Amino acid sequence: MLGVYFSGTGNTKYCVETFVRQFDPSAYIVSIEDPSVVDKIKSQDIIVFGYPVYFSNLPKIVHDFIVNNQKCFYGKKIYIIATMAFFSGDGTGCAARLFDSAHILGGLHLRMPDSISDSPILKTSYKANKKMINRAKEKIGIAVSRLKENNPHKDGLSIFNRVSGLLLQRLWFRNAVSSYKKKPVINTNKCTGCGLCSKLCPTKNIFVEEKAISHDRCTLCYRCVNNCPEKALTVLGEKVYGQYLFKNF
Ligand SMILES: Cc1cc2nc3c(=O)[nH]c(=O)nc-3n(C[C@H](O)[C@H](O)[C@H](O)COP(=O)(O)O)c2cc1C
Structure with missing residues (x-):
């Protein structure tokens, strides 16, 4: 198996x-x-x-x-x-x-x-x-x-x-979900350009030079939103209420 x-x-x-x-x-x-x-x-x-x-x-x-x-x-x-x-x-x-x-x-x-x-x-x-x-x-x-x-x-x-x-x-x-999306939305005032989101993204959709920018390959998985140390990314909403990761349980 x-x-x-x-x-x-x-x-x-x-x-x-x-x-x-x-x-x-x-x-x-x-x-x-x-x-x-x-x-x-x-x-x-x-x-x-x-x-x-x-x-x-x-x-x-x-x-x-x-x-x-x-x-x-x-x-x-x-x-x-x-x-x-x-x-x-x-x-x-x-x-x-x-x-x-x-x-x-x-x-x-x-x-x-x-x-x-x-x-x-x-x-x-x-x-x-x-x-x-x-x-x-x-x-x-x-x-x-x-x-x-x-x-x-x-x-x-x-x-x-x-x-x-x-x-x-x-x-x-x-x-x-019928197509990949132009997400996440990245708040450039909060983004420090640490690159964690880019490293974690399963579709290689986020690019970081000084600040992160996203393209149109988002599968809505929320990994970046929940891992960002600055809570700088959102997908469907406009504000991060609390970050969820299974490993914290
Ligand atoms: C974009 C999106 C859509 C979701 N839609 C549903 C849904 O329709 N019904 C539901 O019960 N949960 C929904 N969820 C919750 C997830 O299915 C649930 O939290 C899942 O266990 C996350 O699994 P993962 O940690 O392996 O990514 C949705 C989550 C996301 C990110």
Whole structure:
């Protein structure tokens, strides 16, 4: 088994790693940003594929990764994990429908703290976030046992899930993730040009000379927003309310 993931702020990485290690302590994980990921996928039969849900949809970088590397998934058994702050409807289904000739073993939806740090909506306390992470860990334990018993979770894979994801979010927000964006917005009064955002960006979208500037390759992952020491970057909102990173829990 191999865990393959995209994770803006660490939630999905944690969930995929916890899942595969409980299933098989010798199994390992690899990010879709790692140049060796395709070769690693080719060498395994069972793939646990994880990503965060954005507006009941796939992050553009995840969508493109699947489409551009379709061949390496042929014949694989894929178990999908989608993390979300509150609701996705068919978070796992969005990827399941993209994999052409793979066998979908199951799907797992996990609620984790919200990574959108420039909006006050869905913000919960440190204690509540910790509780949410513990609940996700418990659900992963159950999901691993069920997969071993050949009775895997099928979260997000039904037609009912698909209709609810479409009607409650995807239809209204489809432009949000259908292309890469000219984001983040960088406050040049706050930016010190330290270059951390540029180093962390998964799409190499941020350039720093004296101050940082962004181009049009943003996948909305919020890694830069949550890591900037000056809180100088925003994506959907106008002010950073508090920075979220899984590693702080
Ligand atoms: C642009 C964006 C859109 C999001 N949309 C949703 C959503 O529709 N529903 C939801 O429950 N959470 C949503 N979230 C929250 C993330 O899915 C959630 O925090 C996820 O666990 C982050 O995972 P990561 O740390 O691996 O990046 C969104 C986050 C971002 C950045």
